[in-house]
Amino acid sequence: MSDINKGVPWDFPQFHNWVAVGRVSIMVRKAMADQLVGLGLDLPAYDVLSTVCRFPGLTQTGLAEKLLVGRSNLSMMLPDLEKKEYVVRKLDPKDKRLRRLYLTEEGEKLARQGLAIQLRLLEHMLSPIDELESEAAGQTMRKVAKHLEASPFQG
Amino acid sequence: MSDINKGVPWDFPQFHNWVAVGRVSIMVRKAMADQLVGLGLDLPAYDVLSTVCRFPGLTQTGLAEKLLVGRSNLSMMLPDLEKKEYVVRKLDPKDKRLRRLYLTEEGEKLARQGLAIQLRLLEHMLSPIDELESEAAGQTMRKVAKHLEASPFQG
DNA sequence: TGGACTAAGTTCAACTTTGAACTACAAATG
DNA sequence: CATTTGTAGTTCAAAGTTGAACTTAGTCCA
Numbered sequence: 001m002s003d004i005n006k007g008v009p010w011d012f013p014q015f016h017n018w019v020a021v022g023r024v025s026i027m028v029r030k031a032m033a034d035q036l037v038g039l040g041l042d043l044p045a046y047d048v049l050s051t052v053c054r055f056p057g058l059t060q061t062g063l064a065e066k067l068l069v070g071r072s073n074l075s076m077m078l079p080d081l082e083k084k085e086y087v088v089r090k091l092d093p094k095d096k097r098l099r100r101l102y103l104t105e106e107g108e109k110l111a112r113q114g115l116a117i118q119l120r121l122l123e124h125m126l127s128p129i130d131e132l133e134s135e136a137a138g139q140t141m142r143k144v145a146k147h148l149e150a151s152p153f154q155g
Numbered sequence: 156m157s158d159i160n161k162g163v164p165w166d167f168p169q170f171h172n173w174v175a176v177g178r179v180s181i182m183v184r185k186a187m188a189d190q191l192v193g194l195g196l197d198l199p200a201y202d203v204l205s206t207v208c209r210f211p212g213l214t215q216t217g218l219a220e221k222l223l224v225g226r227s228n229l230s231m232m233l234p235d236l237e238k239k240e241y242v243v244r245k246l247d248p249k250d251k252r253l254r255r256l257y258l259t260e261e262g263e264k265l266a267r268q269g270l271a272i273q274l275r276l277l278e279h280m281l282s283p284i285d286e287l288e289s290e291a292a293g294q295t296m297r298k299v300a301k302h303l304e305a306s307p308f309q310g
Numbered sequence: 311t312g313g314a315c316t317a318a319g320t321t322c323a324a325c326t327t328t329g330a331a332c333t334a335c336a337a338a339t340g
Numbered sequence: 341c342a343t344t345t346g347t348a349g350t351t352c353a354a355a356g357t358t359g360a361a362c363t364t365a366g367t368c369c370a
Contacts, residue, residue, distance in 0.1 A: 009270045010209060014277050017293025018183070024300045025180035026223045028173070031308045038310070044356085054165060061318060068181045070358055075320050077356095097318040097365050115164045121308050122169050128302045129295055137295040138172025140288055145179045147283045153186045153276050155193075199326085216348060225328055230350050232326095252335050252348040 021141075028125060035117045039110055044069075044077060046114045049086060049103065053111035057100045059092075086110060176296075183280060190272045194265055199224075199232060201269045204241060204258065208266035212255045214247075241265060 009015040033043045041049070047067050052058055055066070060078065064071045078101075081087040086107030092098035103111060126134050164170040188198045196204070202222050207213055210221070215233065219226045233256075236242040241262030247253035258266060281289050 008208070008267065009274050009277075012274065012277075013290060013293065014281060015274070017289055017296065018277055020293055020296035020300055021176060022180055022184075023223070024296050024303070025177055027300065027303050029177075030223070031303070035308070035310060042356095053163070059318075068178070068185070071319065072321080072359075073357060095318090095366070099319070112163065117310075119164050119167065119170070120310075122164075122167075122173055124306075124308045125299050125303055126169060128298055133291070133295055134172055135168060136288070137292045138168065138175055140284055140292040141172065141175035141179050143283050144280050145175055145182065148179070148182050148186070148280055151279075153190070153279045155190060155272075155275075214348075226349065227329075227351080228327060250336070250348085254349070 024125075028121065031121055031125075032118060035121065036114060039113055039117075041110065041114060044073075045081060045086075046111075048074070048077065048081060049107055049111040050115055050118070052087060052101045052103055053108060053115070056102050059098045059100055060089075063101060081107075179280075183276065186276055186280075187273060190276065191269060194268055194272075196265060196269060199228075200236060200241075201266075203229070203232065203236060204262055204266040205270055205273070207242065207256045207258055208263065208270070211257050214253045214255055215244075218256060236262075 029043060032046070036043060036046050039046075048063065051063060051066055055062075058066070060074050061071055064074055078087060078089065082089060085104050088102050088104060089099040090102065092100050129137075184198060187201070191198060191201050194201075203218065206218060206221055210217070213221075215229050216226055219229055233242060233244065237244060240259050243257050243259060244254040245257065247255050284292075
């Protein structure tokens with residue numbers, strides 16, 4: 001390592017570890033996006049369908065929080081998904097501010113096809129990793145996520 | 156778990172593990188973006204500065220590959236960074252197609268300040284994780300990245 | 311009840327990011 | 341050495357994403 005690089009982050013193993021996480025994350029999103037073309041979906045639409053499939057009756061704000069996107073994003077996207085009849089929004093009778101999200105039969109079918117693809121992709125990408133190791137990495141990530149949510153970084 | 160969810164991905168631990176990776180990745184990018192406001196940088200600009208800091212003389216295409224963004228993106232962004240005098244592009248004398256990237260003194264300063272922030276953020280987010288565990292997770296991620304590069308998923 | 315306050319969702323204009331088509335240069339092939 | 345093929349970078353228009361301001365509905369509390 002050259003002198004000029006002394007004391008910079010790439011001296012620290014943690015830095016490399018984190019860079020790898022970021023790279024894998026982007027690579028998998030791209031791979032998934034490629035596969036979804038066959039279903040006529042893009043990644044954001046798939047994120048909506050798969051999440052509503054898992055959590056039917058979710059509100060738009062709830063969905064935005066899960067996906068870590070802005071609410072306005074969903075206000076733009078959901079009318080399209082409704083027009084394609086993948087999703088329906090039902091006003092909550094108890095609280096008329098809430099528009100609860102459900103999949104149509106068509107939407108459910110697409111979500112499940114997408115989820116099947118995602119499972120195969122996971123299986124492929126994790127094939128060089130034994131189950132224990134993968135579970136350990138997942139455990140670590142969940143710990144970090146929990147910690148970051150509980151105490152966000154303040155400079 | 157209700158009947159309707161049988162056979163869907165969230166029955167599989169791998170699915171949860173992967174979702175955690177994705178979430179942490181986005182959360183950290185957001186946290187980093189917040190911190191960079193103080194330096195007058197956004198995340199894409201920081202990605203450029205930190206990467207050129209680490210790999211001076213990188214070409215634009217090389218940088219695009221490292222950052223996993225399109226080349227056109229950099230063609231839009233780099234003139235701005237050059238105007239702000241954070242970056243200079245020098246034509247390679249041996250191959251006039253190549254524009255090699257270097258940081259100015261100012262750019263170098265900003266990159267190092269950003270990298271220092273990134274290290275503190277890493278330290279914070281990894282505080283509940285012991286070093287061995289974090290190293291193991293990094294190792295796992297590097298294996299996966301390598302595998303995905305060597306054999307991309309083909310449906 | 312009424313007035314202030316909070317939360318859900320929408321709109322809109324600004325900003326990003328992308329991919330396809332293009333130019334300029336280099337390398338390979340005959 | 342001329343032609344073909346390939347690579348680096350740019351341009352431009354289209355699509356996506358965002359935050360701030362707004363509307364409407366619910367909550368709190370005097």
